[in-house]
Amino acid sequence: MTTVGLVGTGRMGSAIGHRLLAGGADLTVWNRTPEKTRPLADAGAAVAESIVDLATRDVVFVVVSGPDDLLAVLDRLLAGPERPRVVVDVSTVSEQASATARAVAARAGAGFVACPVSGNPDVVAAGDAVFVASAPEEQFAAVEPLLRTVVKAAVRVGDGEQSxxxxxxxxxxxxxxxxxxxxxxxxxxxxxxxxxxxxxxxxxxxxxxxxxxxxxxxxxxxxxxxxxxxxxxxxxxxxxxxxxxxxxxxxxxxxxxxxxxxxxxxxxxxxxxxxxxxxxxxxxxxxxx
The missing domain is CATH 1.10.1040.10 (N-(1-d-carboxylethyl)-l-norvaline Dehydrogenase; domain 2)
Structure with a gap:
């Protein structure tokens, strides 16, 4: 089974986490404010003490609010000797910020799927949201089954930052x-x-x-x-x-x-x-x- 990490358990992150759990994912979560992980923990997710602990997971979803948070997460997540196979970033950021994040992941030897979502947390919770993704085809293929446990459709639109x-x-x-x-x-x-x-x-x-x-x-x-x-x-x-x-x-x-x-x-x-x-x-x- 693919092991999954999730960084960011606010309203959107929690909705994605619950969908991953409902799809049978082996999920470990981390949030800067630990109390916000409790609903997912109660639903069966493990809670990491440090973001670095998620580096051992196969795939890590990142759900943060902006480019500075995204780059800070990647710096910490990829700082140790281990790293996930693929990072899936759900944030809405610019093409330039996304390209910087992709380069950071590549230098650490991790794949990077830019994967913003259409739908608010209630729409995600209902399974009616849509992911738009961009990444090399093999990286997208590696995470597509996970994406489809969260949303009704996941559409790949290119190799780089097109999403x-x-x-x-x-x-x-x-x-x-x-x-x-x-x-x-x-x-x-x-x-x-x-x-x-x-x-x-x-x-x-x-x-x-x-x-x-x-x-x-x-x-x-x-x-x-x-x-x-x-x-x-x-x-x-x-x-x-x-x-x-x-x-x-x-x-x-x-x-x-x-x-x-x-x-x-x-x-x-x-x-x-x-x-x-x-x-x-x-x-x-x-x-x-």
């Missing part, structure tokens, strides 16, 4: 979609239509989507409990627009959306769910939310 930009494109589209949803919902409501009824109608049409149908109840109720915050969305818009400049691709709609999200953060909505873009739109439209 990072693909995930950023996904989040650019998500931001544009949510802002568009906020605008049309505010217009329908301002005309006298019931918000919940409008969202039900939209979700049942050909322009509806699983995401709209999943989130319609929260938007109708004005529930902006965070699943993916405006601050995190702004970070990904920053990264995506920087990539667009590098590749000389005009992004007029994404650029405007970035400014709307920046306004939301500036008005104190940064720690709320990205659905709170509707609150900004409703306020501008003279609606009471």
């Amino acid at each position: 990072r930009l693909v995930k950023l494109c996904h989040n650019l589209y998500l931001g544009i979609m949510v802002q568009a949803l906020a605008e049309v919902t505010a217009l329908a409501e301002k005309s006298g239509a019931d918000r919940a009824a409008f969202l039900e109608f939209l979700g049942r049409t050909v322009v509806g989507s699983d995401w709209v149908r999943r989130r319609a109840g929260a938007l109708a109720a004005g529930d902006f409990t965070p699943t993916f915050t405006n601050t995190l969305l702004r970070k990904d818009l920053d990264l995506g627009l920087a990539a667009a400049r590098e590749h000389e691709v005009p992004m007029p709609v994404a650029g405007l959306t970035h400014q709307v999200v920046q306004t939301a953060v500036g008005r104190g909505l940064g720690d709320l769910d990205l659905l709170a873009l509707y609150r900004l739109q409703a306020d501008a439209s003279g609606l009471h939310t």
